[in-house]
Amino acid sequence: MTPIRRSLPLLGLAAASALVLAGCASGSAAGDEGKLSVVASTNVYGQIAEEIGGGLVEVTSIVTNESQDPHSFEASARDQLTISKADLIIENGGGYDAFVDALIESSGSEAPVITAVEHSHDWPENDGHAEESADDDTHDDTHDDTKDDDAHEDGADHDHDHDHVEGFNEHVWYDPHTIVHVAEEIAEELSELDPGNAATYAANVETFAAGIEELESSLADVAAAHGGAQAFATEPVPGYLLAAAGLEDVTPAAFSEAVEEGQDVPPATLLESLKVIDSGEVRVVITNAQTAGAETAQIVGEADGRGIPTVAFSETLPEDQTYLSWMQANIEALKDALDA
Template sequence: MPRKNLVSAALAAASVLALAGCAGATPGSSGSSAAADGKVQVVASTNVYGDIATAIGGDRVDVTSIISSTAQDPHSYEASAKDQLTISRAGLIIENGGGYDSFMDSLIDATGTEAPVITAVEFSHDYPGAEAHSDDDHDHGDETDAATPTDDHDHEGHDHIEGFNEHVWYDPHTIAHVAEEIAHELGEIDAAGAATYEQNYATFAAGIDDLEASLADIAAAHTGQKVFVTEPVPLYLIAAAGLENATPPAFSEAVEEGQDVPPATLLEALNILKSGDVSTVIINAQTGGAETTQVTDAAKAAGIPVLEFTELVPEGDTYLTWMAQNISDLAGTLTR
C-alpha cells in the first residue's frame, strides 16, 4: 500500500474514538464552520498561514495552527488523531502545498471535510500551470475565479514537484494573493464580516507593499551580489532582492532532503565561499548537519556574515514583522 494511503488509514483508525467522543458535543463544536461563539474556525498547517489568517480575520475567526514550534519540521510532521479532529471542525483550511505539508492532504482526505481549502503554492507565478495573476495593487478584480484553485479536495497533485521551490511564504508577492483569497473565502463563509475582511486585507496588503519596496531598495543598490543558502527556503526573497544564488543545486537539495552532500559538491561549495564572491550565507535555523556546520565555519573564516532564517513565524512576531526583519538583516550584510 502506498505510504500516503497507509498514513490516511492510520489516521482514520486512530481517530475513531476521538471523533465518536465528540458526537454529543454542543452544536457548532464539531463538523461545523463556526464555534459556539459564532467565529469562523480556520485551520492552518503552520503558524505562517495561521498568522496571516488572524490578520485578515481579526476577532471574527478562531485560528488553529497545527505546527507552531520551530522544533517541528513540516516536511516530516506526523499528524495525530487530535489534528484530524481539528480539521473535521474547520470552516476554512489553509495549507502550503507542493509536498511541504503533505500531512494536511492526508488529514483532509481522512475527514472528508467539505471546507474550502486554500493551497498557497497555487498562487505562485512559478507554480506549474498557474493562472496569470493581475499585479495591480493585489486587487481581486475579475481574477478571483481564475486564480482560485478548484475546491474538489483532490490532493494527489500536491506532492513535491521536481524543480519547483515550495517555500512560497518567502515570496511576499505570492503571499499577497494568498491573503486576498483568505479574505474572499472568509467573506463567502461569513457574509456579515465581508467588509471587515476586505479592510483587513487592505491593511495587510499595504504591509506587503512595504516589504516589496524594501526588497526593491536592495535590488537597486546590490543587484547581482551573491548569496549562499544551505537550503532553498529563502530563495524567493533572494530573487526579489535582485541577488544571485551561488549555491550548487546539489548541495541545497541534499541538505533539504536530509541526505549527505556528495564530497565533490561539498568541495565546490567550500571553494565558492573561499573565492570572495559571496556576500552572505543564509542557513535554516530549524535544521542542520555536518555540512551546514562546515559551511558556517568556512563562511566565518572568510569573514562572510551568516544569517539564520526560520520556516515558522518566531514567537512575538507577525508574518509582516518577521519578513521585515529578515529583509533588514539581509540588507545589513550587503554593505561591503
C-alpha cells in the same frame, strides 16, 4: 531538530481517531462562540488568517514551533478532529505539508481549502497571473488559480494531489507577492462563509496588502543597493526573498537539495561549494535555523573564516511576531549582512 525531509504516513491515526471522533459531530470548532474556525498547516498561515479574520475567526495552527518540521510532521488524532471541525483550511501545498491532505481525506472534511503554492507565479499549473504594470501598486492583477469554480464551495472537489514538484521551490511564504494573493483568497472565502462581515474582511486584507507593499519596497531598496550580489543558501527556503532582493543564488543545486532532503552532500558537491565560498565573491551565507548538519556547519565555518556574514532564516513564525514583522526583520538582517 533533524533535517529529515520526507512526509511520513499518519501511523495509527485511523484507529486512534475512531476513539477521539466517537460522538463528535462535524462543524465549526468555535461554533459555540459564533466564530468561524480556520485551521492552518503552520503558524505562518495561521497568523495571516488572524490578520484577515480578526476577532471574527478562531485560528488553529497545527505546526507552531521550530521543533516541528512540516515536511516530516506526524499528525495525531487530535489534529484530525481539528480538521474535521474546520470551516476553512489553509495549507502550503507543493508537498511541503502533505499531512494536511491526509487529514482532510481521513476526516472527510468538506471545508474549502486554500493552497498557497497555487498563487505562485512559478507554480507549473498557474498561468493565470497577468503581468503587472510597473506603476501598479494595488496588487489588483488578473489572478486565476486554475481551480474549478466549485472548489471554493465544496472542499470535496479540491484536488489534494500536492506532491513535491521537481524544480519548484515550495517555500512560497518567502514570496510577499504570493502571500498577498493568499490573503486575498482568505478574505474571499471568509466573506462567502460570513457575508455579513465581508466589509471587515475586505478592510483587513487592504491593510495587510499595504504591509506587503512596504516589504516589497524594502526589498527594492536592497536590490538597488546590492543587486547582483552573490548569496549562498544552504537550503532553498529563502529563495524567493533572495530573488526579490536582486541577489544571485550561487549555491550548487545538488548541495541545497541534499541538505533539504536530509541526505549526505556528495563529496564532489561539497568541494564545489567550498570553492564557491572561497572565491571571494559570495557576500552572504543563508542557513535554515531549524536544521543542522555537518556540511552546513562546514560551509558556515568557511564563511566565518573569510569574514562572510551568515544569516539564519526559519520556516515557522517566531514567537510574538506577525508575518509582516517577521519578513521585515528577515529583510533587515539580509540588508545588514550585505552592508557589512
